[in-house]
Amino acid sequence: MIALHAHKTLRSPSGNINLQLELEIGRGEFISLYGPSGSGKTSTLRMLAGLLKPDRGTITVEGYKWFDSDTGHMTPPQDRKIGYVFQDAALFPHLTVKKNLEFALPRHSDPSIIKELTALTHLDPLMDRLPDTLSGGQKQRVALARAVVQQPDILLLDEPLSALDAETRSTLQDHLLALHKKYDLTTILVTHDIGEIHKLSDRVVKLEDGKVVAHGSPISIFSHHQVSGKFQFTGEILRIDKQELIYVVSILINRDIVRVIASEDEVVNLKKGARVVVATKAFNPIIIPL
Amino acid sequence: MNWDPLLLTFKLALVTTLLLLIVAIPLANWLAFGKSRIKPVVETLVSMPLVLPPTVLGFYFLLAFSPNNAFGNWLNEWLGLRLVFSFSGLVLASMIYSLPFMVHPIRSGLAATPPSLRESAYLMGRSKQNTLFKVLLPNIRPSMLSAIVLAFAHTVGEFGVVLMIGGNIPGKTRVASIAIYEEVEIMNYGAANVYSMILFVITFVILLLVYLINGGYLKRFWK
Numbered sequence: 001m002i003a004l005h006a007h008k009t010l011r012s013p014s015g016n017i018n019l020q021l022e023l024e025i026g027r028g029e030f031i032s033l034y035g036p037s038g039s040g041k042t043s044t045l046r047m048l049a050g051l052l053k054p055d056r057g058t059i060t061v062e063g064y065k066w067f068d069s070d071t072g073h074m075t076p077p078q079d080r081k082i083g084y085v086f087q088d089a090a091l092f093p094h095l096t097v098k099k100n101l102e103f104a105l106p107r108h109s110d111p112s113i114i115k116e117l118t119a120l121t122h123l124d125p126l127m128d129r130l131p132d133t134l135s136g137g138q139k140q141r142v143a144l145a146r147a148v149v150q151q152p153d154i155l156l157l158d159e160p161l162s163a164l165d166a167e168t169r170s171t172l173q174d175h176l177l178a179l180h181k182k183y184d185l186t187t188i189l190v191t192h193d194i195g196e197i198h199k200l201s202d203r204v205v206k207l208e209d210g211k212v213v214a215h216g217s218p219i220s221i222f223s224h225h226q227v228s229g230k231f232q233f234t235g236e237i238l239r240i241d242k243q244e245l246i247y248v249v250s251i252l253i254n255r256d257i258v259r260v261i262a263s264e265d266e267v268v269n270l271k272k273g274a275r276v277v278v279a280t281k282a283f284n285p286i287i288i289p290l
Numbered sequence: 291m292n293w294d295p296l297l298l299t300f301k302l303a304l305v306t307t308l309l310l311l312i313v314a315i316p317l318a319n320w321l322a323f324g325k326s327r328i329k330p331v332v333e334t335l336v337s338m339p340l341v342l343p344p345t346v347l348g349f350y351f352l353l354a355f356s357p358n359n360a361f362g363n364w365l366n367e368w369l370g371l372r373l374v375f376s377f378s379g380l381v382l383a384s385m386i387y388s389l390p391f392m393v394h395p396i397r398s399g400l401a402a403t404p405p406s407l408r409e410s411a412y413l414m415g416r417s418k419q420n421t422l423f424k425v426l427l428p429n430i431r432p433s434m435l436s437a438i439v440l441a442f443a444h445t446v447g448e449f450g451v452v453l454m455i456g457g458n459i460p461g462k463t464r465v466a467s468i469a470i471y472e473e474v475e476i477m478n479y480g481a482a483n484v485y486s487m488i489l490f491v492i493t494f495v496i497l498l499l500v501y502l503i504n505g506g507y508l509k510r511f512w513k
Contacts, residue, residue, distance in 0.1 A: 051409050077412040084413050090406035094428040103424075104414045150414055 001026055002061050002154070002186065006047050006054035010210075012038060019043055019054075019210035025188065027062070030180055032197040032218070033190045035207035041190040044207070045156045048188070049084055050077035061154070083147030083185075085160040089139040091131035097142050098127040104149040117145045120182070121175050137168035141175065148179050155180070157189040161196065166255055173199055194222055194234050194275065195254055222277070232279030237272055251278055291481070294461050295469035296488060302377070302465060303445040306384040310392045310441050313385070318396035319422055337394075339387050348454025351383050355455070373455075380456045380463055384445045392441040399433025400426055432504040439500045443493050 002025040010017045019040045025031055033041040046052035047059065050066065053074060059067040066075040091100050101114050118124050121141050131139060140160050147155060157176075161169045177200055180187045191197060197204055197218050204221045206214040214221055222234055235253035240262075247267045249260050260278060262270070270276065320326075321333060339347060355362045355373035365371045373379035403426055411421040427434065449467040456463030458472065466485050473482035502508050 049409075049413060051412075077409070078415045078417065080413070082413055084410060086406040086410060088404060088406055090404065090410040092407065092411075092425055092429070094431075103411075106415060 002048070002059075004044070004048065004057075004059050006057035006059060006067070008043065008047065008052070008054045008056075010040070010043060014038060017210050021047075021057075021210070021212065023205060023212060025186060027186055028184060029203060030177075030187045030201045031189070032201040032204045033188060033207060034192070034194075034197060034204050034221075035213075039207040040210040041207055042158055045084070045158055045188065045190060048154070049082050049156055050075060050080050081150070081153045083150050083152035083155045085140070085143045085147050085155075085157045087159050087162070089131075089136075089143040089160070091134075091139055091142055091146070093131050096128050096130055097123060097134075100131070100142060101146050101149050104146045106150060109151065113151065114149055117148055117179075120178060121145045137164050137172065140164065140172060144172070144175060144179065148183055148185075151183070153186060155185045155187045157187065159190050159192070162192065169193075169196070176200065194218075197222075198234070222275075232277050234275060234277055237270055237274050237276060239272060240267055240270060251276060253278065291484065292469075295464050295466045295485065298461070298464065299446055299466040299489075302380055302384060303442045305381050306388060306445045307392075307438055307442045309381065310385050310388060311438065314389070314392040314396055314437065314441075315422075315427070318393045318400060321393065321397045322400035337390050340390050344387060344448060344450030345454055347387060348383065348451040351379070351451070351455045355379060375455070375457045375459060375463060377462055380452060380465075383451045383455050384448060387448055387451050388441045388444045391444045392437045395433045395437035395440065396430070399430030399437075403429055435500055435503060439496055443496055446489065446493060 002023075004021055004023040004025075006019065006021045008019040010019060017038060017040060021040070021044055023044070033044060035041055043052055047054050047067075054067060054069065056069045057067070058065060058069070061080075064075075065071075065073060066080060067073065091097075092103065095103060098114075101118070102111070105111060105114065118127065121144065123141060123145055126134065126138060126142070131142070134142065143160065144157075161172055164172065173196060176187075176189075179185065180200075189196075189200065201218060203215060204218050205212055206221055233253045235251040235258065238250040238252050238257065241248045241250070247262045247264065249262050249267070249270060251258050251260060258278065317336070321329065321336070352374060353359060355365065357363050357366045357372065357374070362374065365373060371378060373382060407425055407429065408421055411425045412418075416424065447467065448465075449471070452463065452465055452468060453471075456465075456468075458464050458468050464472075466489055470482045470485045470489075473479070473485070
């Protein structure tokens, strides 16, 4: 169990941000941190990792105090058993993929974990390549494997998938979920992608202006209208077209575009780019095997 | 033709560069990442040789290391070190004189590495020192090469400091730049020209190599 009670004032170009984090995370949970830019998501990860020192508060992990502003104690990042995947992957440019993975191996530990992980994440053909010759998706795959080679208790991911195309992203999400389960990790993912949150996480923590404003299951956080629907999806409005008396709203759900008919009253509250829930309850959908 | 001044010049440059490298890496690391309040003062001191006339530096060395003064006397009596008019004195003075040329490129190289490289190494349990030698320095090879070569070339080219503190003792402190000056003084332009031409060509080739390597021109031929 991780208990984070931390205050920190961050100076940023758009003014000061006051982080006041109260957060508890159970062992083995997969948590997504969600919120607008500058809401303190990355800083939360950095405080957990020991890369950023809170001004006040405590960080307790499995009964051990990692940080306590009263005693001034701070466990250095080296002793925290944390795997961290940075947004830029942070692979060591002078080392091959193989050497990068070996670098992360803790002393006196069994090197067979490297073989196991490269098989799981399909890295074997890339082992002798240098990071500069890899694509963005390949880099993040290596970074993910490298973070797990450390055999961490906690895996922190700072938007590792945000710059990737949908297909690569989907593959990496599968890898991530597999690793989370296989190695019994507590995983915290910073992401903007609601689809990703639904697919991966047990719980979402929503941050705004440095504070936790909501937390709960992805469905409970993202469907504001509690429809007792038989099926529902979240998507993004691509366009709204007026046709005679009705409107046709095109909505992107995952990678499919769905057209939904709406009346003028309904369209008033909708605009292009907005996130919406598409649900139905009156009709029973038909399921046809592909 | 007396080759001693040229040999002495390159010996001095080599010894100075090697010793300087040992001093400059921790210093550049501290300047790049340290958070101490006295950092601006140290930065200024490191950069002083860039703007100060070498004779000023040489003059104070001469005063400090002279056996007639307390510090020079102490060095002489306790450590048996005589730094005035000796090769070791030249090395020490050259190290200080060439310090910014070694420290600045390493420091800028280190400061330009993405913070996530250091941080991920720390999270892998690596100490700061291990991270410096295993992750950061191997990734700033061009800066390291520039630093080593600039410090070397700058030491080859020094004159004022050497003249003040080393004098002109054949085989001990008479380096090429001083020999050239002396040959000109006695109107022996031929010898001065040979020394000058050799220095010119060697330093040109060394600097050219650096630019070729750092610009990636040589790699194209290897591939």
